[in-house]
Amino acid sequence: MVRFPTDEWIKTFKEELNKNKTYEEVAKTWEGDFLFVVTPDEALKKEVVFYVDLWHGKCRDAYLVKGKKKAAFVFSGPYSNWKKVINGELDPIRGLIRGMFTVDGDSKVIIDQSKAAQELVNTASKIPVDFEV
Amino acid sequence: MGETIDCHFWNPNLGIEDDLEFIYEDVGSGIELRRPVFTVEALDKIIKGIKQARKDYLLNSDIPKVLDVIGRVNDLWMNLAYKGRKIAREVLPLVTGFSVEMVESWGFDHFLRILKKENLPLFGKLKADNFKKFTKLGDGLVRAYGKSNVSHSNYNPEVIGHICAGNILGLAAFEMVMDKLVDAATWVKVPSEEPVFGAMYARSIEEVDPKLAYTIAVLPFESGNTDVKEFLFSKSDLVRATGGEQARRGLSLMSEKYKVPVAGHWHKFSFITIAREYMNGRAGEIAELVSLDVSAWDQQGCFSPQEIFVESGGDVSPMEFAELLAGEMETTSRALPKGSNSGKMQVLDGYYQYFKKEMMGEPVKIFPSPTHQWLVIYDGNTANLEPSPLFRVIRVKPVNDIMEIPGLVKPIGEFLQTVGIAIPKDRLIPFADAMGDAGATNIKTISSMTLQKAWEPWDGRFPLHELFEHDNVRWVSIDTHDIDTELKAALERKRSIVDQRLKFDRLQQKEHSAMNA
Secondary structure, rough: EEOEEEOOOOOOOOHHHHHHHHHHOOOOOOEEEEEEEEEEEEOEOOOOEEEEEEEEEEHHHHHHHOOOOOEEEEEEHHHHHHHHOOOOOOOOOHHHOOOOOOOEOHHHHHHHHHHHHHHHHHHHHHOOEEEEE | EEEEEHHHHHHOHOHHHHHHHHEEEEEEEEEEEEEOOOHHHHHHHHHHHHHHHHHHOOOOOOHHHHHHHHHHHHHHHHHOHHHHHHHHHHHHHHHHOOOHHHHHHHHHEEEEEHHHHHHOOOOOOOOOHHOOEEEEOOOOEEEEOOOOOOEEOOOOOOOOEEEEOOOOOOOHHHHHHHHHHHOOOEEEEEOOOOOOOOHHHHHHHHHHHHHHOOOOEOOOOOOOOHHHHHHHHOOEEEEEEEEEEHHHHHHHHHHHHHOOOOOEEEEEEEEEEEEEHHHHOOHHHHHHHHHHHHHHHHHOOOOOOOEEEEEEOOOHHHHHHHHHHHHHHHHHHHOOOOOOOOOOHHHHHHHHHHHHHHHHOOOOOEEEOOOOOOOEEEEEEOOOOOOOOOEEEEEEEEOOHHHHHHHHEEEEEEEEEEEEEEEEEEHHHHHHHHHHHOOEEEEEOOOOOOOOOOOOOOOOEEHHHHEEEEEEOOEEOOOOOOOOHHHHHHHHHHHHHHHHHHHHHEEEEEEHHHOOO
16 A cells, blocks of 8 residues: 555556556646646645656656746646545546646646546556555 | 538437437528427437436536537537538538628637637636726626525536527537536437538537537427427427527526426627727727627627617717728628628618608618618617618617616616626726616627637626526626737727738639639
């Protein structure tokens, strides 16, 4: 079991993503890095930010950010909503549409790469996870 | 052509058609329209059918899959050889009264572009506190006015109903697409003025993904059919409606009776503002662009301009601009002619009304079309706001300073909608702030007034968010954060539509003359 949201979790995510052949295929034109921002709510006291560098169907780097970091896209939402996504209970694009997440960056690119986004979530949901609460 | 066009759509496997009577309407050119006479029993089966399809299929489909279907449906419609488009090209001018050129360029090429998957909005809700001043969104800017006060909230609507006004082609298609993004089953009442395109679009979804299409019902019933309307209201989580004052009153009563929220888009007033900085060597280009806004949909849209305010102090006076505009109206009208319901009487009424004023010595000058296709009026009486007779009748008014305009239009603030603009960047934000205060909701580059961008709010509310929640926040948008780049692109688009079409006409005339020689 890997605890979310930790550096160990995002590194496991990177490993799993790089094993995912479906992701490699659907994300082969994707170029851009992400900040995944987990904002605090009742179960999480402090904001957690992950940096994920995605390039042509591979994850080149992924780590927990300490300090400031910029990326092409910033996908952020409260911890409880991240939990739903990782448990496979919430489609992140449905979450965006309902205002449960926000994205900074060109949303046209996200729509264009929606299959890749879906596969990112599928990968995350396969990691045996242990939540804060 | 000799064809019957069905104005309805639902899952044919429901087996309802055999029990229904149909009305046939001959619209000319050998085309007849077929509309069902609905019974409550049939509607009950239809609503149960779309709910079941939602549960079995839509809720289990991921959004990328839905987006992919929408993308493929739009690719079909953007293809000139698509059979649906070919039929629509024959039928829509007959039923709507718009010219085939208008249907083709504004209807298909531009309206359908809004529905391209890469242009669809992905955000249903924005935090108003982050937009207290004009802030970037999409390729434009938005600002939130007012405080959030939620009167309705349902983030899992099961059935959404749509009552579409007849003045704009394609609204039914837009509504179907929006509903799929919020996981709702859809019924659409298509307007009697244009009962065709909604069902055609739904059938094209059926071609690509039948199960998704069966979450949709297109219902061409008469507006006066209260039994049908009440039944459908009672089965809906929300109804979005567009229409005039009569529709507003009727639907508000029904909303109260059935405790079903209505997202209403009612009668609006839109106009154009041109700053003096553009009344120079570029005035001719500005007139070209404005002529498109006045001509689009024969000025029938809520976003069509009814007046043009031109700021004095530029090299070209407001009256000279009116004359330039008249020249461009003639060119644009040749490329995008008016349809069969051309409103010639309205143009003549406008002509005689202002001819009388001109004769009485009022500061009025008329620039008429030789064939009453359009009418440009210079009216020096700046203060009086009057609705245009429409059908390409437009008044040009002088204004000393564009910042006087918000005060002039504030008395009709609740009716204000789109403000077409040619205002330099440094003066645009103060003007937009003041127009937002006055009640306007959409500030758009001239020539784009009728071309909604998918990310833009509509009457102060975002199209997706409005399907979930009503919170009293009024969103005001500017369609660009770079007005000069937008104007340049608009001019290229205008010339590609108008000049190419005129070139095509000239070629046809040449061929015709050669054949007759």
